[in-house]
Amino acid sequence: MTDHTSKNFDLELESLRTYVLKMGGAAEQQVRKAIEGLYSGDQAFLETVIRDDDRINQMEIDIDALCNQVIAKRQPTAIDLRMIVSVLKVISDLERIGDKARKVARLGITLSSLSGDGVLNEGLNHMTEIALKMLRLALDGFARVDVSLATEAVHLDKLVNAEYQSISRQLITYMMEDPRAITRSLDTLTIAKAIERVGDHATNIAESVVYMAKGLNVRHISADEIEDRIARS
Amino acid sequence: MNPITEHNSRETLSPLKAEAKKLNFYYGNFQALKNINMPIYEKKVTSLIGPSGCGKSTYLRCFNRMHDLYPGNRYEGAIEFHPDRTDLLSKKVDPIEVRMRISMVFQKPNPFPKSIYENVAYGLRVRGESARSVIDDKVEAALRSAALWGEVKDRLKELGANLSGGQQQRLCIARALATDPELLLFDEPTSALDPIATASIEELITELKERVTILIVTHNMQQAARISDFTAYMYIGEMVEFGVTDQIFIKPKRKETEDYITGRFG
Numbered sequence: 001m002t003d004h005t006s007k008n009f010d011l012e013l014e015s016l017r018t019y020v021l022k023m024g025g026a027a028e029q030q031v032r033k034a035i036e037g038l039y040s041g042d043q044a045f046l047e048t049v050i051r052d053d054d055r056i057n058q059m060e061i062d063i064d065a066l067c068n069q070v071i072a073k074r075q076p077t078a079i080d081l082r083m084i085v086s087v088l089k090v091i092s093d094l095e096r097i098g099d100k101a102r103k104v105a106r107l108g109i110t111l112s113s114l115s116g117d118g119v120l121n122e123g124l125n126h127m128t129e130i131a132l133k134m135l136r137l138a139l140d141g142f143a144r145v146d147v148s149l150a151t152e153a154v155h156l157d158k159l160v161n162a163e164y165q166s167i168s169r170q171l172i173t174y175m176m177e178d179p180r181a182i183t184r185s186l187d188t189l190t191i192a193k194a195i196e197r198v199g200d201h202a203t204n205i206a207e208s209v210v211y212m213a214k215g216l217n218v219r220h221i222s223a224d225e226i227e228d229r230i231a232r233s
Numbered sequence: 234m235n236p237i238t239e240h241n242s243r244e245t246l247s248p249l250k251a252e253a254k255k256l257n258f259y260y261g262n263f264q265a266l267k268n269i270n271m272p273i274y275e276k277k278v279t280s281l282i283g284p285s286g287c288g289k290s291t292y293l294r295c296f297n298r299m300h301d302l303y304p305g306n307r308y309e310g311a312i313e314f315h316p317d318r319t320d321l322l323s324k325k326v327d328p329i330e331v332r333m334r335i336s337m338v339f340q341k342p343n344p345f346p347k348s349i350y351e352n353v354a355y356g357l358r359v360r361g362e363s364a365r366s367v368i369d370d371k372v373e374a375a376l377r378s379a380a381l382w383g384e385v386k387d388r389l390k391e392l393g394a395n396l397s398g399g400q401q402q403r404l405c406i407a408r409a410l411a412t413d414p415e416l417l418l419f420d421e422p423t424s425a426l427d428p429i430a431t432a433s434i435e436e437l438i439t440e441l442k443e444r445v446t447i448l449i450v451t452h453n454m455q456q457a458a459r460i461s462d463f464t465a466y467m468y469i470g471e472m473v474e475f476g477v478t479d480q481i482f483i484k485p486k487r488k489e490t491e492d493y494i495t496g497r498f499g
Binding site for chain 1 (some may be wrong): 377401454455458482483484485490491492495496497
């Protein structure tokens with residue numbers, strides 16, 4: 001993209017882009033740490049994850065303010081307008097991802113204090129990896145204005161959902177086999193649900209990237225349909 | 234560069250008021266317009282945007298044959314005026330007739346050195362109207378349409394030049410409206426006005442499109458975005474892109490358009 005006649009406008013958009021990526025990186029790290037803490041049972045570590053969520057919340061507020069300033073000062077149009085509209089949606093999804101990490105950290109603390117065998121397994125780890133890969137792809141797509149990365153992210157959501165179904169079936173089996181495992185299993189299920197939601201937010205971000213890049217509204221349709229619409233645009 | 238004029242269903246709902254077909258225009262040897270093809274939809278506002286020297290004012294002035302006033306100017310192609318499909322550029326068509334149907338408002342308010350009343354009555358008198366009561370009624374109606382009646386009804390005999398800039402421009406709009414034109418041309422009508430006067434002219438344009446088709450040249454892209462239904466982007470004599478205003482400002486089809494409206498031009 002060629003530069004604006006106004007260098008300051010370029011700088012404002014660039015700093016906005018950088019800030020969003022920084023917030024995205026922070027959200028990813030929070031999820032990763034929450035899951036790490038969950039497996040290790042390190043309560044002090046999980047406490048830091050909970051505290052650090054404030055940073056992400058603050059970033060959302062700051063970026064929101066920046067967007068408002070750019071709109072008021074520059075009256076952006078076309079790609080610039082679509083970028084700012086997308087940023088406003090993306091940061092809301094990132095903030096929610098931060099909340100999910102905090103939720104996982106809180107439940108991690110609860111679970112580590114419960115007695116009995118753990119009900120965690122590799123499935124959750126695997127699911128987290130896919131969800132975070134989705135997030136990275138969507139954010140890379142945002143940084144490079146690349147819809148192919150974004151659609152790749154949307155495609156992966158099927159795997160996350162399948163993994164969630166599998167974890168949920170497994171936890172139901174535990175609960176049926178041993179009623180004492182119910183509390184732990186329900187908490188674990190909530191954690192799995194939180195990670196599944198991380199995948200959904202990453203999908204939303206990817207859809208915002210498609211809107212930014214192509215001006216196409218691809219919400220509420222399947223990954224295949226998204227590709228189809230992009231191809232036809 | 235081929236003009237992009239494919240339309241979505243919303244556009245085709247409105248009938249054509251005029252259509253430029255393979256329009257070329259020359260100032261002597263200099264070709265100022267190159268193969269312009271563009272529809273003007275009835276009772277809609279169409280904006281022409283583009284950098285200085287792109288030909289938008291030249292194009293606008295073709296509609297009321299303003300270029301006839303200077304020797305050496307030459308038109309090629311046609312501007313069909315609907316519903317009768319008169320070719321406005323045909324040598325057989327009298328420019329005075331054209332200007333009865335198509336009025337123009339300029340950048341700087343240019344009231345005649347006459348009273349407010351006579352400014353508005355002028356076009357009617359040129360047209361041969363002499364009945365005082367008819368003229369009185371039409372002057373009032375035109376001043377009301379231009380949202381000026383309330384401010385001037387007690388001072389109709391005062392000179393038009395005594396009004397404020399915004400009022401003078403509305404007087405010029407009233408003068409343009411008095412002859413019941415089918416198409417109103419605006420050449421940067423608010424660039425000499427303050428923001429409040431600009432807002433009132435914009436509001437007026439939005440009201441006027443209920444009755445008359447409007448074609449407007451503007452340097453203010455946000456103005457085009459605010460008031461027009463359709464927008465055309467022109468560059469060095471060519472029509473680069475024509476489309477629904479929302480589409481042009483959110484997702485233009487051509488990179489040249491995007492660069493211009495996002496301020497990446499030059």
